[in-house]
Amino acid sequence: MSLTDLMSMAKPNLESREKILAKLTSKGLVNCFQCIKCTSGCTALKLLELKPHEIVKLVNLGFIDELASSDIIWTCVTCLKCFQGCPQKASPYHVIMALRNLAVEREAKVPEGYLKAVSRILEVGLAEPPAEVVTRKMEIFNRESLKLPKIASPKESFQTAFMKILEEH
């Protein structure tokens, strides 16, 4: 292997890179010329130091393993500004989503909220549990008391289908 990151002694993972490239609908990832526009406008940069240009460059060179197990890929707020403004149609957003999928596959650090959402969808079809709302006058309401129609949960066949596709890679 001809390339090494001397800080971490990591080597590029070209197999993972190919997998990620195959997922992306546009080949923009390889076209990124580091103009930095995405990072300049990134919503999550100031608070969480997310640098989309860096993530794209790292993936392009193949340094994926560290990213897949990092926290940084979970800081993206999905505002889509990066893809919208990119002059080369690279999409850091889609790269980050692909890295997240990889993190889940490898059972790396995945924020609980996402996994909880998936199991709830499996169970009842929705990602959130029904909540009660407390008004400004301290009254409590829910769907029923607001006379809203009942939520029609999906049939059992949905569970089977969803489970099936979750297990595919």
Place this chain on the structure above:
Amino acid sequence: MKIAVFWGCRILTSQYAYEMSTRQVFPKFNVELVDLSETNCCGDPVKSVNDLAANYLAARVLALANKTGLENLLVPCNRCHFVISEAKGLLEKNVKFREKIIGLLNEEGLKYNSKIKIWHVIDFLHDFVGLVKVKKAVLKSLKDLKLATHVGCQIIRYSDLGRVDDAENPQKLDELVSVLGANVVDYAEKLDCCGANLMHSHPDSALSLTGTKLNILQVYGVDGLVVSCPDCGLMFDFKQKDAATTIGAKLNIPVVYYTQLLGLALGIEKEKLGLQLNQSPVDQFLTKIPL
């Protein structure tokens, strides 16, 4: 006319006001909302876990819409609108993916229909119903209100997918508000994100984004903020107090859904529009609306 409607998860489980007000205003334009026979999550949180599964969920929603026999689907949530639009695009372009998904749907006896048109509340009212009809239906002009709009991120980006409004200078929501008589304020931070999606992993940062934007609006001196997405509503309205704490400032901005605002202009009672459920101080805002 009839239109199928997909509410997503957030509206059905906490943002009841959005559902109530939408159900109230659409019939005023002779539009009947037809609920789907069953509902599942559009797949938004699943995108970060398994994008194939996420796209399947979105495709399933479209297949359920197909079951109604109607050709138009209303999706009032920005995030659902984006997820379903992306899935639709993928189904049209990627043959392998389409075959897999159609296969899975077939097993449930569901059929995918590529002709279904996806609408958001904003483009449906602005483009389909039209500003002229909306203006005609106004009974109470909101002329004493100075309002700002927050159209959100996922219905204006990314343009290649074909979105509800222009990504650089979205005007449709502004026009829908000003046609009700209100004064709409343009501001530099208009396209800043509410931060909702960070609640899964970094709630403090999420609230910081929310609070910063509300604080700026306070400086502009607006009477209220108009939103059109239940996630944005959740952040700006439900979590306004938490946001205030996070950024260490006092926040006092009424936040309403567009359909609630529209309902008020159409003369519908505030309880029917769910205005009692808003957590932000909407009462001060309601005083500026003629009785």
Place this chain on the structure above:
Amino acid sequence: MPKIGVYVCHCGLNIAGVVEIDKVVKYAKSLPDVALVRDYTYMCSALGQRMIQEDIKTHNLDRIVIATCSPRMHEETFRKAVAEAGLNPYLLEIVNLREQVSWTHTDEPEKATEKAKDLVKMGVARAKLLEPLERSRVQVEKSVLVVGGGIAGIQASLDLADAGFPVYLVEKAPSIGGRMAQLDKTFPTLDCSACILTPKMVDVAKHSNIRLLANSEVTRVKGFVGNYEVTIVKMPRYVDEEKCVGCELCTKVCPVKVPDKFNEGLSQTRAIAIYSPYAVPKVATINPKYCLRLKYDKDVCGKCLEACEAKAINFQQQPDTVQLKVGGIILAIGSGVFDASKIGELGYRRYKDVISNIEFERIVNASGPTGGKILCPGNGESPKTIVFVQCVGSRDKRFHEYCCRVGCMATLKQAVLAREHLGKDVNIYICFNDMRAFGKGYDEFYRRARDLDINFVAGLPSDIREDASGSIHFDVYDKGTNKLLELRPDLVVLANGLIPNDDLGKIGELFHVSRSADGFLLEAHPKLRPLESAVAGIFLAGTCQGPKDIPDTVAQASGAAAKVIDLLSHGEIELEPLKAVVDEDLCSGCRICESICPFLAVGMKTKNVNGEEKFRAEVIEAMCQGCGLCASACPTNAIKMKHYTDEQVLAQVQAACVEETTKKGGS
């Protein structure tokens, strides 16, 4: 009986390294009508050519087949050699054993050799049926039309005029000078643009061989190379060019304010005005869209009429049509500038203090709207911080994918000028993606900018905003320091790229020139023929062919002029005989060929046939490119392609497909 000489070239090892030359030679000897076969290492060399010439004379060969590299390489050379030996040059057939055999089938030498044999067989079969052809000559007009009066058009016109050719220079605007007249100082020498340009403009006006048609447009083009008929319309100025002395008294009294186009709309001029401070011709022009009298067609105002002492104003002036015959045309119509309001997030046209590079150029120019003082359009004050943003609309898949080539150098120049005008206490930043300083003296100029404490931020901003107090700010991430920086400039200058001229659609229709993928005019070959369009006789110069700086524009203009001189200097041109020809007896006059020809080379003429007037197709040889569309479309097989007749082509097909049942001797 034809006597065919076959010559197999080794091309060093290019062919011989893969193809077994002996086997091909032996095979060629076995073919019918082949009088002799030779092979040699380099057929195209002087020795190789002489070999063929001597054989033609000694053995009375009347057909030559050379199995060598692609005909694109040396067909012309070999034709000349054959002609020198007294044989018609079109009795030569080239068989491609390099690009079509040895280079493509390097890994399969046995099969390659078999293919080489087959190709030689096909070549011999065709050679038998070749006919002698003569090149025809056509007289040419020794005059030139130059469309566009910017530096490219000016330079080309002067070169041609000096060489003795009458030139018609047509310019759409009321004055020549183009984009260069708007510039202040030019990189990398910081020469004053107007100072180096205006002498040339005056030369054009004074040159006895140049007829300048300003305020004019080409409306029709007919004909073919060497014989173009052009219609030009001189739009009325409503001012007599002969009488106007350029005193500008009319402008002073005109009540109608009009955005000044020369100053990019940053200032106002009047409905009657002289186009620019350097206008050539220096004649006032009335803009009919704004002039009260012309717009409303009423006898109102007329203040200019009163004021003009030369009595030059004439509201009744009509467009004047000029018909010209020219031999060659140079298109030098220039380019446009990207409208950055398409990138909404950068705030152009939304915030007053976000301006374009061409607007900055006018501001910094002493003849511009501020008299050369760098002032912010918003508050009219001198900026304390200026930021330049690069690559606006360029290298961008959403707008224009190409690099605009001049953006980096133009910005460096503007930054240096800003430093010179405003002194060392002003902060100047350039936000860039790459810094492209490729030309002569360019990188040295880049260094000069750095020496002047101009700061470079390695990163492009995403959104430029203005806060409630009117103060502009934006964030930009710098690759060098890995820091997110906030900039609060007083003035932002966007490096808007050069874009294809708006008129290219019209030009394309008029001259039948096509455009490349980037939208600029398409050259005949991107490397080897950058000055010619695909249409014979029409040449390209300047930024209409692609964005470029002044040195390259001038070079290209002079080159195009040389090409025109090359074309027209003999008074006649030779046409290759590889054209379509119509057999009038077979022609039914259906006109399918006329409609299908992409070069407008087929016309219809009337012929008296048995007392009736019938249409018969006629090929205009000078315009025919020999593509063969008409021949294949003709339902009565009335059109034949010279040198590629059906018989000749079918003979090759037969040779390739039919197995020989008898062979001469053993293999």
